[in-house]
Amino acid sequence: MIRFEPRGPVSLPRMIGVSVAAAVVALVLAAIPMLFAGLSVFGAYGLMVKGAFGSLFAFTEMLTRASPLILTGLAAAVAFRAKLWNIGAEGQLYAGALAAVAVGTGWVSGPSYVLIPAVVLAGALAGGLVMLGPTLLKTRLGVDEVVTTLLLNFVTILFVQMMLEGPMKDPMGMGWPQSEPILDEAALPKLMDRMRIHFGLIIALLSSLAVYFLLKRTVWGFEIRAVGENAAAARHAGIPVTATFVRVGLLSGALAGLAGVGEVAGLKGYLTADLSPGFGYSGIVVAMLAGLSPIGVVFAALFIASIFVGADSMSRATGVSNYLADLIVAMALLCVLVSGLFLRFRIRFVGAPAAKEAAE
Amino acid sequence: MTEPTRDTALVLKLEGITKRFGALTANDGITLDLRKGEILALLGENGAGKTTLMNILFGHYVADEGRVMVSDGAKGVRELEPGSPHAALEAGIGMVHQHFTLAENLSALDNILLGTERLASVRSARAPARQKLQDLMKRSGLTVNLDMRVSQLSVGEKQRVEILKALYRDARVLVLDEPTAVLTPQESDTLFAILKKLSAEGLGIIFISHKLAEVIASSHRVAVLRGGAKVADLATADCDRRQLAELMVGHAISETAREPGTPGATLFSLNTVSAGSGRDALRDVTLDLKSGEILGIAGVSGNGQTMLARVISGLEPLKAGEMQLDGKALAASDARSMIDMGFARIPEDRHHDGIVGAMSVSENLAIEAIRKPENQRFGLLRFADMASRAKEMIKAYDIRCQSEDSPARLLSGGNIQKIVLARTLETEPRVVLAAQPSRGLDVGATSEVHRRLLDARARGAGVILISEDLDELMRLSDRIAVIHRGELSSADPAETLDRGTLGLRMAGHSTEDAA
Incomplete structure (x- = not known):
């Protein structure tokens, strides 16, 4: 018979251990379909490691992929900390990208030190504003934000498509639904020659530190934690619960918007409607894998990015679809959710009564 | 009350029950027996291990050591299978939990029959069941309208349904966890009158309580638990209020009394x-x-x-x-x-409204004044000041915790209440x-x-x-x-x-x- 007994406080090493274990179990489980596909498991994982870490190019590609994941991961982590379930990072990312393109393609002109901050701020603002609606609906009318943020993803992406087919379509784009290219002065600087890695990574890392500092050291962070852990007690203690939700909503949306800014102004240079391969949704996995810790988000994003980049590389070499990456990421999320049980409960196997009688 | 003669048949015996939760020993080698027709009060402070012990008896928990013996009618005494509520029910042990376990949208009768019938024979069992319950109600005085939905019954009536449920299953031992917590004084009196009647008919009754008055008024024998161990097992007639209170707490206590005051405007x-x-x-x-x-x-x-x-x-x-x-x-x-x-506000549900369990004692002490200058400057928290003030309050209010950084949820109810008192009353x-x-x-x-x-x-x-x-x-x-x-x-x-x-x-x- 299996019994669950509640545990005491959870230590930091145990939390990290559980996240790492979840990632390892996900990789082991993903080996099963690999075997069915006739691959050598170690060979395939070797190719993935090589694809993500095997060369300077591979490594910088992985970091480039990690940048938006860190930001969308932070967006989810900070919102989930307040128990504001923002599932809309994907849409907020597109909103941020759209605003970056609107500002950065010639609407204003000036030197880099004006344009880059303008583009970054516009993107953050747009992402935050998209999240403002669902937050106000939640605090004023009690509308479930899971539904509104999720559905707003489709609304936002369709709106982006409309803009790309219409007012913001590049006249020189040979008819493709894409925006005009970002001005050179507005583009985020590259970090290395001949590599795609860009300043977006620095923005992501700084954001992670900033969110950590905010949650740990500031009154606003205190209020976010209090509201997230026990909204009733927070309200009773006179903490402005509604204002806290609005702040968290704006911050979460802004972080997702920054991810969009990095992708257009740092990587692609122009906006298309297939800018993001689901960074917003993967951000939720990143946040959960990180145990909602802003510093942990960086490491979780690096792991998820290595899986994606590594799987791309492995699929080119073996011909196995890179859907395998999605499978591993999904497994990792499931493993993290299950491991929450192990964090909170000690599981004991108790001898069945029949066995006990036999022993007597 | 007159005590049943000591040689009356034993119906239940707990032998050396020990139960540990991690580092905490909730029950420490407790031995307890109950005779036919006896009312035993289990007295102890919160956290003394009363409820744990009864949950072991009823099979919700498995004891780490010790065993539960039940009398099996003519066949004598046998060990009760541990960890099985089903076995406990079979052995004639009925439990009335502090929080009732009734299905609100079913009738009282349905609730009582729930789980006692075979699926195939629902219809045929009803009439005899109703007859049996009518007899039970007449004998015991536990009157309830059997056809009323439980959601329409008062708290006292719900409790009667719970007791009837146990009696319907031919309980020989009835366990009640804090039965008077939800009743008016009059309802409590009625309940104890009924319990006395039932015990006179041979039912063994254990009731858990921390109210001295009702223990003294209504039990034959009282077992006092403290810190998980049994510290006394006395005939109620031999003890008084003060003695029981001291046994329960472990030291002499002074009851606070009000001096006449001078109310102002x-x-x-x-x-x-x-x-x-x-x-x-x-x-x-x-x-x-x-x-x-x-x-x-x-x-x-x-x-x-x-x-x-x-x-x-x-x-x-x-x-x-x-x-x-x-x-x-x-x-x-x-x-x-x-x-x-x-305004100092002490909420009735201190776990739900009083503290943020995941946050530290220090943070919970500061939460109402977190925007005041003593706790923050330019929006940044002043941790050192918060910690030193928390240490003072922990000392002044005797809050028992490992340190001011421990999560508040790890504290006992009394210490959580002291956190609330400290932060609300400290501001005069x-x-x-x-x-x-x-x-x-x-x-x-x-x-x-x-x-x-x-x-x-x-x-x-x-x-x-x-x-x-x-x-x-x-x-x-x-x-x-x-x-x-x-x-x-x-x-x-x-x-x-x-x-x-x-x-x-x-x-x-x-x-x-x-x-």
Whole structure:
């Protein structure tokens, strides 16, 4: 018979251990379909490691992929900390990208030190504003934000498509639904020659530190934690619960918007409607894998990015679809959710009564 | 009460029961026996291990050591299979939990039969079952309308359904966990009369309690648990209140008593306030609180006390009427404004409204004043100052915790209440609202709460004490008002009231009816 007994406080090493274990179990489980596909498991994982870490190019590609994941991961982590379930990072990312393109393609002109901050701020603002609606609906009318943020993803992406087919379509784009290219002065600087890695990574890392500092050291962070852990007690203690939700909503949306800014102004240079391969949704996995810790988000994003980049590389070499990456990421999320049980409960196997009688 | 003769048949024996949860030893080698027709009171503070022991008996937990023996009629005594509620039921052990385990949308009869019937023969079992229950009700006095939905029954009636459920399954041992916690004094008296009748017919009864008065009045024998161990097992006739209290706490205790005070001018008042909707709504409540007095609010749970506390805590908007402080209507009555105007609010559900369990003791001590300059500068928290102030409060209020950084949820109920007391009373509030401040607390923590409330009164604060414990109200209050179905009676001096009058008012009879 299996019994669950509640545990005491959870230590930091145990939390990290559980996240790492979840990632390892996900990789082991993903080996099963690999075997069915006739691959050598170690060979395939070797190719993935090589694809993500095997060369300077591979490594910088992985970091480039990690940048938006860190930001969308932070967006989810900070919102989930307040128990504001923002599932809309994907849409907020597109909103941020759209605003970056609107500002950065010639609407204003000036030197880099004006344009880059303008583009970054516009993107953050747009992402935050998209999240403002669902937050106000939640605090004023009690509308479930899971539904509104999720559905707003489709609304936002369709709106982006409309803009790309219409007012913001590049006249020189040979008819493709894409925006005009970002001005050179507005583009985020590259970090290395001949590599795609860009300043977006620095923005992501700084954001992670900033969110950590905010949650740990500031009154606003205190209020976010209090509201997230026990909204009733927070309200009773006179903490402005509604204002806290609005702040968290704006911050979460802004972080997702920054991810969009990095992708257009740092990587692609122009906006298309297939800018993001689901960074917003993967951000939720990143946040959960990180145990909602802003510093942990960086490491979780690096792991998820290595899986994606590594799987791309492995699929080119073996011909196995890179859907395998999605499978591993999904497994990792499931493993993290299950491991929450192990964090909170000690599981004991108790001898069945029949066995006990036999022993007597 | 006369004790059943010692040689009466043993129906239940717990032998050396030990149960550990991690580092905590909840039960430490407890041995206990129960005879046919005996009422055994299991007395102990919260956390003494009473409920754990009964959960082992009923198979919810498995003991680490020791065993439960039950008499098996003619076949003699046998060991009860551990960890199986089913086996406990089969052996004739019935349990009435503190929180009832009834399906609200089924009738009383359905609830009683639930789980006793075979799927194939639902129809045929009903008539004989009803007959058996009618007999049981007639014999025991546990009358309930069997066809009424449980959701329409009163708390006392629900409890009777629970007891009937156990008796219907031919229980030879009945265990009741804190049975009087939800009852009016009159209902409690009725319950104990019924229990005595049942015991006279041979039922063995164990009831868990921390109320000394009812233990002394209604049990044959009392077993006292402290810190997980059995410290005494006495015939009730041989012991008195003080002796039991000291056994329970482990040291001599002094009961707090109120000195006559000198109430000042009216400080805070409610004028025809209505709020909320449904069962717990307030209707035209008028109340005035003077400085330097404790105003007690008595009532049976669920008659609007919760709403009254929420209104004064600033959590519920008023539908009509107004609140006044110093004769002036309050401009705003949200939680923040109430705190800033000098209201200390002690919530009735301290785990739910009083603390943020995942945050540290220090953070919980600072939470109401987190935006005050002593806790922050330019929006940045002043951790060192918060920690040093927390250390002082932990010392002054004797909050037992590993350190000021431990998560508050790890503390016991009494220590959580001390956190709430420390942070609300430290600011020398003018009005103190204490909602069920000693509910679920042990004797030591309760007397600490009482002392703090009396201190506040002596300092000139006005205290509103909402409680379901009449002894507490009589001991502390200068005046007592009764709340019934959302309406508050006028407050009368405590000296002019007795338990009987209050009990009648709590049941909704006006003063004229009583006369």
